[in-house]
Amino acid sequence: MAGRYAPRPTRTAVRGGHAVVPAQATPPRTRTWTPPWPVDLGLALGPLRRGPGDPTFRTAPDGSVWRASRTPAGPGTLRVAAPGGVVEAQAWGPGAEWLLDHLPDLLGARDAPEAFVPRHRLLAESLRRRPGLRLTRTGLVLESLIPSVLEQKVTTDEAYRAWRLLVRGFGEPAPGPGTGMYVMPEPRTWALIPSWEWHRAGVDAKRSSTVLRAVRVARRLEEAAAMEPDRAQQRLELIPGIGPWTSAETVQRSNGAPDAITVGDYHLPGIVGHALAGHRDADDAEMLELLAPYAGQRHRAARLILLSGHNRPRRGPRFTPGDIAAL
Template structure:
């Protein structure tokens, strides 16, 4: 199945979808030399593969698998159709103004798939990002399924809720995931349908449902809200690096969570948008704040 999405404003597909991809080795995503993007995903109708290619007449979306119709219908939301930048004033700070000037086609995505954003966020709790990405890659390769259609051979559909519940304890340990994070994923997978219902409810209700799962706190909720729910105001309070990065970018000094929230207050309603612009434009320039955390070894 195929369709053409013609957004009212330009959309940078790769920048917009960047937060959904967990590193270059994420088995659920792939890029082609022509710049097109592949995604493998699970839907209530079954697995699906989505291919997005930017052409002169719009963004061409092609999908395969039982969930093809659903992912095509969700393509506009995935590419930020619900993202409303009105009221956002990048001129309030020169760093934000310059970042926005060169990235005006950035949108806040809304995948609508709560579990597929939640699991990697849980894996990222209190560990080195490289370890979390490696754990996600290993678990998706071992417990996901081949993507339907003619996509890259390495493309895999992430596990469904039932498949996450069936992951044996030794596979969690080989992936470096200890009991606390594995338990959180299992508890979330048990109530996945209730969490998924939140995607069609007011944002505050979706957040409340996520917080009812033991092991999920405000940081994880913000990570999910900014990806699955299209929350342009989400702020991941408690992140090891984010407050320092925002403080350095906006004041030249590192800060804490309270300081970060004060700095972002002028952009209330668009704080996630500002964070994305800062991450894209300043991460490579920022000084390292403290020593690197050591890489983890597989748990036994």
């Protein structure tokens, strides 16, 4: 493929008659790829972003998406742009080649959206308006599992804050140009975070203990990225503290699982019930019944409902976040 892994020339400054390469100007590895479908970086990669301040994810003003990941080959930074439908990617760090190798999967090359047949007008309309919707497959488990554990039983704002503080406090600066981004900590570093730092980030003992149990068997968990989604969820759920909600949220991203519907969510059953049956108080059982015609594609159906903006009207007080760090 043209441009694959070709190093880019770097700008140099002349100082004292000698060319000086800036410290941050290590040439990236590059790849150009033209997928046979309309590319929508926001739809494909949006689920990987954990809040507006996520130190591992950034959307630039030019529309490019930056990700900092810990790959099997080491930390790496990936920049992806898609001008005119042609994907142009640059990557830095020890994990650069790994990130470029997995670029098509990241953008949904192994997804099969044609398998989804909408049986409801709202789903058909949502799909029609988003021809670029593809489910990402990162091939990385812990980077989706740990923030999903942090999101258990708390508001998204609380979880995003915890992720932000822990990654910035114990991760490492992302390779490449000075982006201010961070790669999440390696498993051993997660295991050595002091209890008071979890507390300061607002993470209770139950969630921090779950993360610690997971990182002790990180290698075995990462193997789940190559499994069928059902088997991958079973492996994750062997860890005490990881249930169907957390495993589904993980494999949706790591394995690109189109049927991994999130069960046990505070909002999703009511949103699906309201959209498909006008029942805003639906529970998990009713949600699964409504999504039964989409067996094999239930996560995609739920995603299309969420993207449609057809949310149930609010009533009653919002859930009030706690402040564990203040205790």
